[in-house]
Amino acid sequence: MRQSDLFPKTKKGEIRDAVFANHIYLVKAGFIDQLMSGSWTLLPLGWRVVGKINQIIREEMNAIGAQEMLMPLLHPSSVWKETERWKKARSIMYQIKDSLGKEFGLAFTHEEIVMDLLRKNIQSYADLPVYVYHFSTKFRNEPRARSGILRGREFLMKDLYSAHISENDLMEYYEKVKSAYCKIFDRLGFSYRVIEASGGVFTKNYTHEFQVPVDSGEDLIFYCDSCGWGQNKEIFLGKEGDFCPSCGKGRVLSSNAIEVGNIFPLGTWFAERMGVYYIDKDGKKKPVWFGSYGIGPTRTMGAWVEVSHDDKGIIWNKQMSPFDAHLVLIGEGKVREKAESVYLKLKKVGFDVLFDDRDVQAGEKFADSDLIGIPVRLVVSESVQDNLEWKFRNSSKKEILSFDAVVRRLKA
Numbered sequence: 001m002r003q004s005d006l007f008p009k010t011k012k013g014e015i016r017d018a019v020f021a022n023h024i025y026l027v028k029a030g031f032i033d034q035l036m037s038g039s040w041t042l043l044p045l046g047w048r049v050v051g052k053i054n055q056i057i058r059e060e061m062n063a064i065g066a067q068e069m070l071m072p073l074l075h076p077s078s079v080w081k082e083t084e085r086w087k088k089a090r091s092i093m094y095q096i097k098d099s100l101g102k103e104f105g106l107a108f109t110h111e112e113i114v115m116d117l118l119r120k121n122i123q124s125y126a127d128l129p130v131y132v133y134h135f136s137t138k139f140r141n142e143p144r145a146r147s148g149i150l151r152g153r154e155f156l157m158k159d160l161y162s163a164h165i166s167e168n169d170l171m172e173y174y175e176k177v178k179s180a181y182c183k184i185f186d187r188l189g190f191s192y193r194v195i196e197a198s199g200g201v202f203t204k205n206y207t208h209e210f211q212v213p214v215d216s217g218e219d220l221i222f223y224c225d226s227c228g229w230g231q232n233k234e235i236f237l238g239k240e241g242d243f244c245p246s247c248g249k250g251r252v253l254s255s256n257a258i259e260v261g262n263i264f265p266l267g268t269w270f271a272e273r274m275g276v277y278y279i280d281k282d283g284k285k286k287p288v289w290f291g292s293y294g295i296g297p298t299r300t301m302g303a304w305v306e307v308s309h310d311d312k313g314i315i316w317n318k319q320m321s322p323f324d325a326h327l328v329l330i331g332e333g334k335v336r337e338k339a340e341s342v343y344l345k346l347k348k349v350g351f352d353v354l355f356d357d358r359d360v361q362a363g364e365k366f367a368d369s370d371l372i373g374i375p376v377r378l379v380v381s382e383s384v385q386d387n388l389e390w391k392f393r394n395s396s397k398k399e400i401l402s403f404d405a406v407v408r409r410l411k412a
């Protein structure tokens with residue numbers, strides 16, 4: 001991609017009302033644009049990052065047998081009245097009427113919709129288990145938040161739903177999903193904690209939150225400095241410095257954190273309210289056991305910026321970066337010709353390269369490169385002659401490498 005063609009260009013100066021790093025840098029660098037509070041366009045750069053996150057999630061969902069589909073966002077009120085969430089979730093759900101007075105809700109989650117699907121398509125134990133997921137928009141009437149893309153009134157979620165014949169079967173799959181979520185956040189490069197949280201009205205079991213510790217996070221978590229135990233502030237009854245209630249050896253620490261994922265073993269609460277039954281081997285009618293599992297890809301992108309930036313801009317890793325390398329041309333004439341040929345050759349080898357071919361000052365190009373945050377910067381200039389200057393975004397070390405050496409390193 002030629003930077004001269006990239007829409008939009010980076011922004012100079014202050015971003016109004018922006019306090020969080022993700023808000024400041026994602027807007028300045030041209031990844032996202034705010035339409036109104038909590039409502040964001042994912043611009044071409046941002047959409048590339050979210051695409052990379054989604055692909056990793058998709059691979060790990062498919063690896064545990066889940067099938068991708070797509071459910072609607074406009075729901076009849078009737079289905080939400082069956083569980084009484086039409087009333088209970090009124091403060092979070094956008095509820096609207098059409099010109100004939102018919103009531104609809106905008107999707108803030110999809111349990112009721114999956115339940116409706118299941119009761120139309122499940123008869124016996126042979127039809128279970130079912131694992132289905134989608135990536136789609138959720139609408140939530142969030143109180144006005146200033147945390148950038150971390151809290152949207154409209155945001156992307158990957159939500160997986162599973163239905164089972166028994167609690168055992170549900171809990172076995174629940175553990176599989178937990179491992180898959182760990183793989184996802186490992187592959188994305190996060191330091192994170194798996195934190196126990198309350199199951200609310202749905203289940204006596206714990207639910208689990210995937211939390212990224214960072215000062216700017218809205219949540220407060222408690223965790224052991226020695227084992228993997230952790231709980232959120234809603235359920236932890238002790239205090240910082242206590243011995244770990246799980247291993248007894250470590251001490252409890254606390255941290256602010258951003259919740260990027262949450263998994264719920266929901267049990268039979270939904271099946272009982274919506275009449276989702278199957279006929280078991282013994283000929284008896286039984287309610288379906290149900291779980292739901294969510295990750296917010298847009299919040300995940302924002303969380304990365306919160307944990308990985310400096311005073312110049314974003315520092316992406318290889319997994320999430322919108323491009324494999326940022327090729328920067330410094331010079332004119334023969335140097336431009338050389339940069340053009342390097343760009344075409346890198347593309348031909350299969351790399352996704354952002355090529356700063358613009359006719360602007362070197363200082364501005366380097367500042368933009370740091371702001372956008374692609375992990376590898378390659379400079380073509382008079383002084384490197386037939387070679388390229390390689391620099392990682394998170395290091396000041398510059399190395400002069402041949403084209404072939406650059407290709408080998410980018411492939412590594």
Ligand code: ATP
Nearest residue numbers: 142150151152155157259260261262294295296299
């Ligand atoms: P929070 O407590 O932060 O409001 P939640 O617990 O209500 O979030 P869930 O219903 O568990 O959120 O949703 C699953 C995932 O969707 C979250 O872990 C998060 O990654 C994402 N998510 C939830 N709300 C938002 C939002 N308003 N904007 C962006 N992502 C969100």
Ligand code: MG
Nearest residue numbers: 209259261262
């Ligand atoms: Mg949650």
